[in-house]
Amino acid sequence: MTQQPAPVAARTRAESLRGLCGGAVHLPGDPAYDMARSPWNLQVDDHPAAVVYPAFPDEVADVLRAASAAGLAVAPQGTGHGAPPLEGRLADAVLLRTSAMTELSVDAGRRTARVGAGVLWGDLTEVAGRSGLAARHPSSPDVGVVGYSLGGGIGWYARELGLQCNAVTAVELVLADGDVVRATADREPDLFWALRGGAAPLGVVTALEFDLFPLATVVAGFLAWDWTAVEEVLPAWVTWCVSAPEQATTSFRLVEVPTTDDVPVELRGRRLAMVDGAVLGDDGTAAEVLAPLRALRPEIDTVARVPASSLVRLHLDPEGPTPAYASSTLVADLPDAAIAAVVDAAGPRSGTRLAAAELRQLGGALGRPDPAGGALSMLDGRFLALGLGLGLPDGGDAAHWERQRADAGRFLAALEPWTTGGHYLPMLDERVDTRKAFPPGVHARLSAIRRSVDPGGLFLAAHPDVPAGG
């Protein structure tokens, strides 16, 4: 989508940032501006008043003070996987990219990790894996550790271990007034609570510490059928989900397999019904758990014991900057009528062009509040439904994206009678008001904390925080 460049007034005000961050400041018209502003999601084409790349907390503090004095807002961003809900709102803002903060250490004895705000999950899982440790990582290696951990974090061990935000033990951030703070369960407990899943930026996070767990290898992979088998496979998977132990976390997708080099040649471009995921435990347990799915005679079965660090690529998500569109909703249950609605809206006779119509299996630890957890300590609903559109080799024209949005809308609308009414914000490219993501008491506490640490509203939130009664 093409947007207007930042108005001259904002550009002029942003001149006051020149010279900060050791010179890593890019203003409209500068040679590196276009590269500096480009997010992971290439569907988004914003023109911020300035783009800055601080490497240290004191450089972040300088930027916040200068932006505030210039009357500019600040949008912290790691990779830009979550850029779409901000689209069109950066003309009067400084885009603060965190990719220069690359500190990464794993303490094998204490089973913890410490990362700078620019670290990606692929790097963390590789380093942790060398010590036989694993993390509650997402399905894609180039998602940012910090953005994912602040938003919630549903990974392949989620039904056994819960959300990644509940594994976080310390957050270091620079507040709107430039103060550098460290929030833990004992220090700044309100801030610590709100940072774990609370959605809106409360400051610029510079580093994060979180728990890992011992896991060198795990049984994981995918089972796949031609998508014409959906009417047999989907009901069987849903029934399997009811009794599957919490050690198993899977996803069902009607997917168009990408044509990229990292995908086996024989699968490229095919439309499949695919179940992928992981089962914690020994080989015998895993085989027993998966037996009902294997009884459906998958055409492809890659499930095997593999290094835990390889799971970050299990889902075949696109790596590197990609034009994408994602929309999702939380689903309470999938009775027969809901399954039929999914098949009608996204199955072989639907005419869909979606890259994936996905159902992620929730429940287990994800469905129970974590007593020590943060603002988002659990997810309501037994499934998360996600419609995903990807660009064509040339990116795709407006008609392509309209069709992707329409097809995702059709898939999610078909499930409307069975939704919880709630949303998981990190998987939503459309803006929704945050009351749809949190119970009223949690929402009110989050709004109050946000007003107390950012009274001037310096930070741009991806989703609008409408105060109670608003």
Ligand SMILES: Cc1cc2nc3c(=O)[nH]c(=O)nc-3n(C[C@H](O)[C@H](O)[C@H](O)COP(=O)(O)OP(=O)(O)OC[C@H]3O[C@@H](n4cnc5c(N)ncnc54)[C@H](O)[C@@H]3O)c2cc1C
């Ligand atoms: C291909 C793909 C796969 C995904 N897989 C999963 C998955 O398996 N499970 C899951 O739960 N989610 C998944 N997501 C959603 C993902 O968790 C969110 O998009 C997440 O916000 C990405 O974080 P990021 O830092 O990479 O993105 P960014 O766009 O950089 O950040 C997203 C938001 O996080 C906040 N933020 C980021 N860095 C900072 C900082 N340093 N300080 C303060 N605020 C900050 C900002 O509000 C920012 O707008 C996936 C998304 C994509 C596109």
